[in-house]
Amino acid sequence: MTKLLPFSRRDFLRTSAMGAAVVGLAPSGLFSPAMAQAALTVGFIYVGPKDDYGYNQAHAEGAAMLKALEGVTVVEEENVPETVDVQKTMESMINLDGAGLLFPTSFGYFDPHMLDMAKKYPDAQFRHCGGLWKEGTHPANTGSYFGYIGQGQYLNGIAAGYASKSKKIGFVAAKPIPQVLQNINSFLLGARSVDPAITCQVIFTGEWSLAVKEAEATNALIDQGADVITCHVDSPKVVVETAAGRGAFICGYHANQSPLAPEKYLTGAEWAWGNVYTDFVKKAQAGEKLGNFVRGGLKDGFVKMSPLGPGVSEEARKTFDATLAEMMGGSFSVFKAGIKDNKGNVVVADGQAFAEDAIELESMDYLVEGVVGSTS
Amino acid sequence: MEDIGLWGVPLAILAGAIRVSTPFIFVSLGEAITERSGRINLGLEGTLVFGAMTAYGVAVMTLSPWLGVLAAMAAGAVFGLVHGWICKFPKVNDIAIGIAMMQFGLGLAFFLGKPFIQPSAPKLPSIPFGGWSDVPQVQAALNINVLFLIGAALAVFLWWAFRNTRIGLILRVVGDSSDAARAMGLNPDTVRLLATAVGGALAAIGGAYLSLFYPGSWNEGISSGQGLMAVALVIFARWNPIGCFLAAMLFGGAGALGPALQSVGVTQGYYLFYAAPYVLTLAILIATSSPTRSLAGAPGALSITK
Missing domain, CATH: 3.40.50.2300 (Response regulator)
Structure with missing residues (x-):
């Protein structure tokens, strides 16, 4: 699909609908691990609506946790197809919003879209959810994270x-x-x-x-x-x-x-993506190198369980808690x-x-x- | 719950025909009215989705699903009026406008529907016809929504009205020959404008059923092309309202085949079973085609027959 207008839909919506509310637009890009600045713009891209009670909502809840951090601006776009569209979204986040760290969250964004953008913008950092990052094969400013659920x-x-x-x-x-x-x-x-x-x-x-x-x-x-x-x-x-x-x-x-x-x-x-994203962003702000292949499960805080509902019996609760404790210990x-x-x-x-x-x-x-x- | 084994398959096809067919029924009846007047509105997919969003949004805000259905009808009629109004200008192609209106409806529904993805709306009521059976699966299958019954009655009524009423006659004259209609003192543009508006309103009811009863949730993938399939069903059904109803039932039942077969353990090749409705459509079209006559029942002024 070709764009008729020289600006993206998200950019248009933001400047027109929320123009007055937008603060901290000062370009904070040009982030690099070597000379990090405290101010960081983080871009999130979702394949569906971010309040879908599902995959995208889990990521958006993680992104929402970042908004509380000092010096962090979060930009988001929903419903981005796994096509060349996502490349345009990434470009506009980097060029117009000054994003230094991007999280394209859907599986199909990885190859070739994110990899191409990473080669084009070597100063930005890209971390993909679920992709299989390989050292040597994929650019050093990319990486992947996922949880064992x-x-x-x-x-x-x-x-x-x-x-x-x-x-x-x-x-x-x-x-x-x-x-x-x-x-x-x-x-x-x-x-x-x-x-x-x-x-x-x-x-x-x-x-x-x-x-x-x-x-x-x-x-x-x-x-x-x-x-x-x-x-x-x-x-x-x-x-x-x-x-x-x-x-x-x-x-x-x-x-x-x-x-x-x-x-x-x-x-x-x-999913408990909030922990994962906070960790990435804190490292980026401190100028540390971000992990390229990040994985974790329940014991690492990547995954969590919903509170038990009224249909869970006392006996079930005991077994559940005992197994959970075993998993947290890492021996399961x-x-x-x-x-x-x-x-x-x-x-x-x-x-x-x-x-x-x-x-x-x-x-x-x-x-x-x-x-x-x-x-x- | 009792073990019904293989009986689950025919039961699921019957239940699926009743549950899944309603949007197809309303969209195809609406399109049948529009096409009988000599115009094609391909935009009903957009109207369906916009109707689903409007109905859900209004139901969430007012807590009344029926107000949601009414609001969807009004919105669908507006979409139909816009289509009909643009198409009355000379040299405007109704198919192209339909595609534009479809994209417009989808985009507007996605844009306005954002805040309604998460909240839960009150559902439309259903009537339990399964009380005679003590098998819970049968009871669940015969929990029939009121809109399905209205759709069935509407199909019979339209079939009768096309033949036996003055309005039906006007619609058919306009659809078969604009010149003949003008000679009778009728304005084809006005008739088509109203026919498209009614078609839009009906299609939007189909959308309301999707978001307020089955599957009963608003999100951007709610329709996945059902509006487009329903437009195709009209041709399949030869512009006959009762045919539209039967074709919709067939489509709903065939769509339930894939999940039902997997649930009884026929698990190989489910992608093929999911193609069943489309294979069935192709087979019936081939079986009923003829080299010696064109589409029976096609309105003469329809742009695909010109």
């Missing part, structure tokens, strides 16, 4: 295992990529740690955001007897509201969805000791145990025994 889904599974009466739980998933498969498997393994008879039905919708299909999938799962539902789609709002409307319990994902269904919401695996692994996939192949041998940051888990292409579904 699988253990959060395992904890979801524990809450689900205690709450389920039908011993069937359901998962509405977008696409069969490793992260999603790991979440499905962790959810089922968590539930089976409570009761080994539990099975998990998965339905793939094929897209990250398809409201009608997500609602249909939720209904189909509940029709087949699932009584606890969780999901991995960009915005869990439709799944949560549909499941609660049918009387099923819900485990959340991405952000805290309990306001949508306070009675039926058990718990949820949430979800994938260990003789796990078969749902076709009968052994995928984790006896005596083997993967820590949450094990590289083997990043290429997961199977569903474990007990998950009803297929990856293709």
Whole structure:
């Protein structure tokens, strides 16, 4: 798409609608790790609306925490497609807003869009959510950060295992990529740690955001007897509201969805990007080198759990807290000791145990025994 | 909840036909009225999304879903009037204006809809027709929204009205021949303006159903092209309102096939099942096409037939 006007939509909106309110526009760009200034403009780019009760909201909540820091200006743009559009957004953030640190948060922004911009603007720093940064291959002013949320889904599974009466739980998933498969498997393994008879039905919708299909999938799962539902789609709002409307319990994902269904919401695996972003920005302001490959889980404060809802029994709460404590201690692994996939192949041998940051888990292409579904 | 096993598939198709079809019904009935008057409004996707946003926004602010539906109808009628008004100028192409109005409607809905993504709106009521059954899945499937019933009644009414009323006759004359209409003393532009406005209002009701009942939430991906598909359904249904209703049901049912099959364990190849509605459409169009006659029932003044 070509731009008809020489300024971006965001720039136009900001100057026209909030002109008077904008403060601190003094160019604070030209930031470099060697001679950092205290003033820093940070740019956030989201693929969808930032109040979607999901992926984008989790990032926007993190960005909102930065606004309280001294000397930090946050600029944001929502609904930026994973096309050349995001390059234009990055350019305008760098040139017009003087952004020195950019967080393009969606998976498709990484290659080639962010990499191209990083070569063009070597003085700006780029950190991407979820990309696989490699030293030597990718520019030094880029990097990636991500969280290990699988253990959060395992904890979801524990809450689900205690709450389920039908011993069937359901998962509405977008696409069969490793992260999603790991979440499905962790959810089922968590539930089976409570009761080994539990099975998990998965339905793939094929897209990250398809409201009608997500609602249909939720209904189909509940029709087949699932009584606890969780999901991995960009915005869990439709799944949560549909499941609660049918009387099923819900485990959340991405952000805290309990306001949508306070009675039926058990718990949820949430991102805690605020900690990650604060850390990046403090380092940048202090002139320290930013990490290029940043990863962490529950114990590192990258991931958190929603407060337990009224549907969680006292017994469930005890197991939940004990497992959480074990995870915080760093000794817990979800994938260990003789796990078969749902076709009968052994995928984790006896005596083997993967820590949450094990590289083997990043290429997961199977569903474990007990998950009803297929990856293709 | 009882284990209904494979019965889940036909049940899901029936339930899906009822749940998913309503937006298709209203958009295609609206478009049928507009096209019967000899004009194509491709902008109904934009009207649908704008209607969804308006209905949700008004329902959030007033706590009345029915006021939301009324507001959506008013907004949809305005979109139709703008389309109809621009199209009356000479040498204006209604298809191009439709595409422009679609983008305009989408953009405006996204812009104004920002504050309504997060709040929850009160839902439209549904009538439980499943009381006779003690299977909870059947009860859930037969929780039928009032708008679906109105849409079904409207389809029958329009079918009757096109044939048997003076307004229906005027609409068809204008749609078949502008010259004949002028000779009768009718102003084709006025008739088309009103027909497009009514079409827009109906399409916006479809949007209200999306945001206020099923899936019952406002976000920018709420429609994902349903408005465009519904416009295509009108041609599929040969401009017959009852055909529009049946085509919408077929489309809704076929759309439910993918999730339903996965839920009973048929998990291979779900991308193919998701293409079922489109494959079905192609198959029926091919089966009913003929080398010897053009589209039966097509209004003569429609710009695709000129």
